[in-house]
Amino acid sequence: MSVIVRTETDLPPGTSAVPPWGLLSRVQRPCPEHGGECACVARHEAEGCLVFWCERAEHHFSTR
Helix, strand or coil, rough: CCHHHHHHCCCCCCCCCCCCCCCCCCCEEECCCCCCEEEEEEEECCCCEEEEEECCCCCCECCC
């Protein structure tokens, strides 16, 4: 099961999920609070940023 499928229904308001086969789903960033690599799960069009899922603490964070 992919991170995207697992978190798609719980995305922050105003975001849209990235497709699991798309390029953005392969982008990873370290969580600013917990470290580790976190996968991109959504885009926030209005704010122009990507949304990532931290599996360690089960929360979303954004980065530009």
